[in-house]
Amino acid sequence: MIKVLVVDDSAIVRQIFEKELGSDPNITVVGTAPDPFVARDLIVEKQPDVVTLDLEMPRMDGLSFLRRLMHYYPLPVVIVSSLTPKGGSLALAAMAAGAVDVLCKPGASYTVGNMAKDLIDKIKIAATVDVKRKTLDVEQSLDVIVPTTLTTTTNQILAFGASTGGTVALEKIMRAMPVNGPGTLITQHMPELFTRSFAERLNKFSNMEVREASDGASVISGVAYVAPGNKHMILRRSGAVYYLQIKDGPLVNRHRPSVDVSFRSIAEVAGKNAVGAILTGMGGDGAKGLLAMKQAGATTIAQDEATCVVFGMPKVAIEIGAVDEVLPLQEILPRALQVIENRRLQ
DSSP states (O other), X not given: OEEEEEEXXXXXXXXXXXXXHHTSTTEEEEEEESSHHHHHHHHHHHOOSEEEEOSSOSSSOHHHHHHHHHHHSOOOEEEEEOSSHHHHHHHHHHHHHTOOXXXXXXXXXXXXXXXXXXXXXXXXXXXXXXXXHHHHHHTSOOOXXXXXXXXXXXXXXXXXXXXXXXXXXHHHHHHTOOTTOOEXXXXXXXXXXXXXXXXXXXXXXXXXXXXXXXXXXXXXXXXXXXXXXXXXXXXEEETTEEEEEEEOOOXXXXXXXXXXXXXXXXXXXXXXXXXXXXXXXXXXXXXXXXXXXXXXXXXXXXXXXXXXXXXXXXXXXXXXXXXXXXXXXXXXXXXXXXXXXXXXXX
16 A cells, blocks of 8 residues: 655645545555645654655745755655646756656646546556665766767767656756757657756756757757657658657557657658667657667667666566667767767768
8 A cells, every 4th residue: 555645735636636546445645734844744653655745835845845855754756736837847856856756737638537547657656666766876977978079960860768757867868968969859758838848957958959849840960859748749851851740649658748659750760870768767658669760770778777767668668679778877878879970980
């Protein structure tokens, strides 16, 4: 049984969460708190396995509380945030501070029923995460030798797919990316509006420019593109020019954007001129797409279990034979760039 503490200043939200989470036979809500001060006492008393945490609260904001919690009493935390640009920015800071995952509060296009199912799934995954261990490897800086510039990357595509834990992993990777790195496509499971904040955050740390992808955008060296939340990102080609199609469509593997959708399009369009890497995340999205990339001649990489927050996505890809190499996070970018650099000699 997973013991959950709900922390939110809204009495209505606390009631809804307690009811919906209580409907799952594997979850019990051991308490609810209107602010971090009450939450602090309940954590000591009830010893929950997972905490759901709102970020905008009175007396102490959720981000400050999270940072203190991770320092003094590390617990798996799922952030429940408002679907706003500010909420997205705060949620990303919370992920960097140690939160396992993020969820949007119900809104006009996101029902309580959808929220409850997603929250239950995220809580079950969070309960499996060793918060004390999860930062041991991924918090290591990418203290490895990577080229500051590459000779040529004009016809090369580098693609990453990730879910739970991916925001931190991708930040580590993009910090080490050379200024003229290959056109890079990032498909991270993340809600609408949050992806724009994510792209802006990555852009602050990366030598490359990082943008939220837009329909019709040309994919060029020195720029990374983040798939927009609630849209699929597809690679297209016109002559020698790669460009992006951003479109609606059904959920694939319960996700939009789907890593499988992006990877399959890369397999069809870029083929052997691509490198694909599947990173930490729950579920199996991206495995079949990565297999398609491998079959098309691309080099494929999976993050190893030791440096993953959740080993689900890489594990499935490995099991179906989609992966050429399994590497720790800090070795993925150097290897990908080495492959791309070596291709010019072939």
